[in-house]
Amino acid sequence: xxxxxxxxxxxxxxxxxxxxxxxxxxxxxxxxxxxxxxxxxxxxxxxxxxxxxxxxxxxxxxxxxxxxxxxxxxxxxxxxxxxxxxxxxxxxxxxxxxxxxxxxxxxxxxxxxxxxxxxxxxxxxxxxxxxxxxxxxxxxxxxxxxxxxxxxxxxxxxxxxxxxxxxxxxxxxxxxxxxxxxxxxxxxxxxxxxxxxxxxxxxxxxxxxxxxxxxxxxxxxxxxxxxxxxxxxxxxxxxxxxxxxxxxxxxxxxxxxxxxxxxxxxxxxxxxxxxxxxxxxxxxxxxxxxxxxxxxxxxxxxxxxxxxxxxxxxxxxxxxxxxxxxxxxxxxxxxxxxxxxxxxxxxxxxxxxxxxxxxxxxxxxxxxxxxxxxxxxxxxxxxxxxxxxxxxxxxxxxxxxxxxxxxxxxxxxxxxxxxxxxxxxxxxxxxxxxxxxxxxxxxxxxxxxxxxxxxxxxxxxxxxxxx
Amino acid sequence: xxxxxxxxxxxxxxxxxxxxxxxxxxxxxxxxxxxxxxxxxxxxxxxxxxxxxxxxxxxxxxxxxxxxxxxxxxxxxxxxxxxxxxxxxxxxxxxxxxxxxxxxxxxxxxxxxxxxxxxxxxxxxxxxxxxxxxxxxxxxxxxxxxxxxxxxxxxxxxxxxxxxxxxxxxxxxxxxxxxxxxxxxxxxxxxxxxxxxxxxxxxxxxxxxxxxxxxxxxxxxxxxxxxxxxxxxxxxxxxxxxxxxxxxxxxxxxxxxxxxxxxxxxxxxxxxxxxxxxxxxxxxxxxxxxxxxxxxxxxxxxxxxxxxxxxxxxxxxxxxxxxxxxxxxxxxxxxxxxxxxxxxxxxxxxxxxxxxxxxxxxxxxxxxxxxxxxxxxxxxxxxxxxxxxxxxxxxxxxxxxxxxxxxxxxxxxxxxxxxxxxxxxxxxxxxxxxxxxxxxxxxxxxxxxxxxxxxxxxxxx
Numbered sequence: 022x023x024x025x026x027x028x029x030x031x032x033x034x035x036x037x038x039x040x041x042x043x044x045x046x047x048x049x050x051x052x053x054x055x056x057x058x059x060x061x062x063x064x065x066x067x068x069x070x071x072x073x074x075x076x077x078x079x080x081x082x083x084x085x086x087x088x089x090x091x092x093x094x095x096x097x098x099x100x101x102x103x104x105x106x107x108x109x110x111x112x113x114x115x116x117x118x119x120x121x122x123x124x125x126x127x128x129x130x131x132x133x134x135x136x137x138x139x140x141x142x143x144x145x146x147x148x149x150x151x152x153x154x155x156x157x158x159x160x161x162x163x164x165x166x167x168x169x170x171x172x173x174x175x176x177x178x179x180x181x182x183x184x185x186x187x188x189x190x191x192x193x194x195x196x197x198x199x200x201x202x203x204x205x206x207x208x209x210x211x212x213x214x215x216x217x218x219x220x221x222x223x224x225x226x227x228x229x230x231x232x233x234x235x236x237x238x239x240x241x242x243x244x245x246x247x248x249x250x251x252x253x254x255x256x257x258x259x260x261x262x263x264x265x266x267x268x269x270x271x272x273x274x275x276x277x278x279x280x281x282x283x284x285x286x287x288x289x290x291x292x293x294x295x296x297x298x299x300x301x302x303x304x305x306x307x308x309x310x311x312x313x314x315x316x317x318x319x320x321x322x323x324x325x326x327x328x329x330x331x332x333x334x335x336x337x338x339x340x341x342x343x344x345x346x347x348x349x350x351x352x353x354x355x356x357x358x359x360x361x362x363x364x365x366x367x368x369x370x371x372x373x374x375x376x377x378x379x380x381x382x383x384x385x386x387x388x389x390x391x392x393x394x395x396x397x398x399x400x401x402x403x404x405x406x407x408x409x410x411x412x413x414x415x416x417x418x419x420x421x422x423x424x425x426x427x428x429x430x431x432x433x434x435x436x437x438x439x440x441x442x443x444x445x446x447x448x449x450x451x452x453x454x455x456x457x458x459x460x461x462x463x464x465x466x467x468x469x470x471x472x473x474x475x476x477x478x479x480x481x482x483x484x485x486x487x488x
Numbered sequence: 489x490x491x492x493x494x495x496x497x498x499x500x501x502x503x504x505x506x507x508x509x510x511x512x513x514x515x516x517x518x519x520x521x522x523x524x525x526x527x528x529x530x531x532x533x534x535x536x537x538x539x540x541x542x543x544x545x546x547x548x549x550x551x552x553x554x555x556x557x558x559x560x561x562x563x564x565x566x567x568x569x570x571x572x573x574x575x576x577x578x579x580x581x582x583x584x585x586x587x588x589x590x591x592x593x594x595x596x597x598x599x600x601x602x603x604x605x606x607x608x609x610x611x612x613x614x615x616x617x618x619x620x621x622x623x624x625x626x627x628x629x630x631x632x633x634x635x636x637x638x639x640x641x642x643x644x645x646x647x648x649x650x651x652x653x654x655x656x657x658x659x660x661x662x663x664x665x666x667x668x669x670x671x672x673x674x675x676x677x678x679x680x681x682x683x684x685x686x687x688x689x690x691x692x693x694x695x696x697x698x699x700x701x702x703x704x705x706x707x708x709x710x711x712x713x714x715x716x717x718x719x720x721x722x723x724x725x726x727x728x729x730x731x732x733x734x735x736x737x738x739x740x741x742x743x744x745x746x747x748x749x750x751x752x753x754x755x756x757x758x759x760x761x762x763x764x765x766x767x768x769x770x771x772x773x774x775x776x777x778x779x780x781x782x783x784x785x786x787x788x789x790x791x792x793x794x795x796x797x798x799x800x801x802x803x804x805x806x807x808x809x810x811x812x813x814x815x816x817x818x819x820x821x822x823x824x825x826x827x828x829x830x831x832x833x834x835x836x837x838x839x840x841x842x843x844x845x846x847x848x849x850x851x852x853x854x855x856x857x858x859x860x861x862x863x864x865x866x867x868x869x870x871x872x873x874x875x876x877x878x879x880x881x882x883x884x885x886x887x888x889x890x891x892x893x894x895x896x897x898x899x900x901x902x903x904x905x906x907x908x909x910x911x912x913x914x915x916x917x918x919x920x921x922x923x924x925x926x927x928x929x930x931x932x933x934x935x936x937x938x939x940x941x942x943x944x945x946x947x948x949x
Contacts, residue, residue: 437901
């Protein structure tokens with residue numbers, strides 16, 4: 022069966038080349054998953070997901086044609102190829118910027134994500150029970166918790182990518198995530214707290230102590246926030262906890278390092294390669310090869326092997342994230358950063374596990390050193406516009422710093438800064454490093470990522486308060 | 489062409505002998521053509537054909553869903569069986585009452601346009617190229633990136649209580665992101681327009697508006713201060729903030745569980761008398777208009793806020809059952825394409841087309857009365873739904889001085905509680921537009937809004 026499928030996929034890309042494409046690629050997906058959502062003790066969603074399909078991409082002269090189908094039989098694939106070729110022709114006729122592709126490889130591999138406890142060896146009842154127990158734990162934390170939702174989601178299956186230079190990479194996927202949100206109420210004040218975990222691998226992620234406690238931890242955050250005050254606006258020197266430092270580097274710098282943004286003239290980092298972009302102590306890494314993290318993979322969606330990329334090395338811009346196309350056009354090396362969420366979508370340049378490398382400060386030293394400022398914790402969400410250099414992200418909780426000590430607790434608020442200033446404004450990098458799973462959206466594709474880092478201290482951050 | 493209703497009924501009939509079972513089938517058959525341009529040059533043309541069915545069952549009040557990406561009898565029937573066996577692994581939900589009963593549906597106009605369905609890749613490519621030319625309004629325009637999508641969908645919902653309805657609709661959209669450069673300074677402007685009809689969207693105008701924003705935001709300055717001042721919001725910014733402040737917080741599921749800052753506020757004044765907001769699932773040509781919602785409940789018009797008074801929350805059949813009232817037809821299963829259903833997405837409650845009543849005057853009129861303030865044109869932030877506090881980036885904004893736009897600003901935030909926002913509205917313009925807001929929650933919303941002014945918000949930079 023396996024050999025038959027490989028032959029079929031190879032015959033489709035061969036046909037694409039015969040019909041005029043300079044490069045042809047087919048990727049297939051056959052994945053399943055369970056999604057459970059429990060709200061206040063009741064199962065509101067129990068979904069059996071099942072996705073089967075293929076996406077065919079052909080290239081000539083500087084333009085792509087792409088077509089997807091939900092059927093994997095030969096006739097449907099040939100029809101999708103025909104469609105992709107006709108779209109390629111329409112696009113190529115009108116493209117001004119012409120270039121050749123220079124794909125790496127060929128690579129052939131049957132790659133598997135390391136799994137300790139297979140998702141298929143766990144009964145759906147156990148996945149449901151985990152979600153219900155985490156929900157009950159949140160509700161039972163305190164009588165002031167008025168509502169809680171918990172979610173469990175897993176995904177497993179096989180993706181294959183086959184291209185016209187001979188690459189054939191088959192990847193067995195397995196990932197799992199769980200999240201809790203709790204709501205508290207007391208004397209007219211409402212609050213919410215979140216906690217999530219996730220990784221590539223199997224059910225072992227759910228059997229960890231941390232996973233068992235997501236409900237309590239979300240509830241504890243919500244309870245703490247009942248006592249928080251609305252945030253005050255202004256320009257501050259700030260300490261960010263490792264989770265926020267990770268989100269900051271993802272939004273504030275990672276997106277601007279995506280080479281497709283550089284090529285489309287939408288990144289303020291264009292022309293800055295090998296130039297100083299931050300203090301000497303700062304190192305920024307994107308590494309999909311760290312085992313078990315949520316943004317990990319061994320081969321990207323174009324079949325290029327994943328590897329560690331040092332985006333910023335000792336304050337100097339060192340490397341962009343590349344796909345086959347962007348590396349060909351920038352005379353660089355495809356570094357395994359092209360990812361597609363599913364078969365219906367074209368691979369685009371994405372981050373994986375992005376973090377700030379640890380420095381040599383203790384958190385207490387950073388704090389002691391400060392007369393006033395803000396200590397912010399817990400990531401909420403963020404976004405950026407790499408074309409004008411602005412970014413923003415939201416914390417869950419923050420504390421006013423007075424004479425080297427944290428005092429009043431503030432509720433969630435937005436922070437904002439400028440991409441080209443931010444790494445120069447960092448004046449302390451901690452020793453500790455922590456990672457958090459997340460979902461990153463770009464061009465209608467929301468993909469699993471990880472952000473991480475140590476405590477960091479930054480000058481000149483604008484804090485968006487209500488008072 | 490596959491008969492969607494027939495396939496749905498076959499799945500329902502395949503389980504008709506099971507006792508105490510309600511079953512719902514949601515089927516979509518979608519075609520989308522998209523063209524993308526990068527820095528003025530066509531980069532790719534894509535076609536996505538996606539059909540599938542999702543089967544949701546309630547067996548002895550235990551729910552489960554299974555979907556299939558293959559729209560044939562064998563796979564749909566297998567999914568129905570899978571959903572049933574998954575439900576048996578669950579536990580009963582005492583709050584569930586029933587899926588909706590069939591009701592007569594009224595016609596909704598302007599949601600299907602043959603011209604979109606028949607648009608070719610060649611014609612779409614030409615439109616994108618023309619738009620890019622239209623954006624070259626100035627030598628400082630550095631990069632023009634345009635995305636066009638045209639799609640059609642057939643959608644059907646059937647359930648074991650007799651609901652069986654089908655709809656056909658189209659979407660045409662253009663988005664432009666334009667970058668301008670002036671020596672070392674770089675700025676961007678973005679604009680998009682999505683409609684159910686072809687003639688409503690002029691790609692050249694979309695690209696030109698984005699280009700104008702990019703040029704006028706060049707050489708932005710920091711305000712280097714913290715102050716409380718009036719804010720004028722253009723329709724895009726007003727739509728984003730108001731939709732963020734109402735869509736989830738008015739969701740009955742959120743309210744019934746005590747999560748929303750708008751809990752226990754029904755009948756109360758939550759805003760000034762200039763604020764009237766209607767949710768209309770039947771709006772002619774509305775991006776989220778269809779004759780029925782994702783459960784087959786007839787779409788309707790619901791007054792949310794009338795002259796500042798909170799009138800209604802929004803319901804699906806589950807939350808309506810809890811309060812023993814009727815659903816307001818606000819169950820959605822929308823994916824990445826606003827206005828199209830997606831069988832992969834689980835049902836959720838959301839506003840349909842929010843329509844904010846307009847007032848008098850233009851953007852210039854509203855600005856002319858402000859001595860010192862800010863014109864906010866873009867933000868993607870959302871309020872905290874439990875506290876109602878909004879804190880976000882002013883992604884595109886201008887300082888107003890003595891009734892005129894003085895200069896663009898950067899790295900500035902705005903903070904305000906949503907109730908203060910609603911109460912502080914002191915002018916609403918007459919320039920209303922139908923637009924799509926895409927907040928950070930990833931769920932695009934359809935909003936008709938005008939320029940608006942609020943008395944005061946906290947601004948830092």
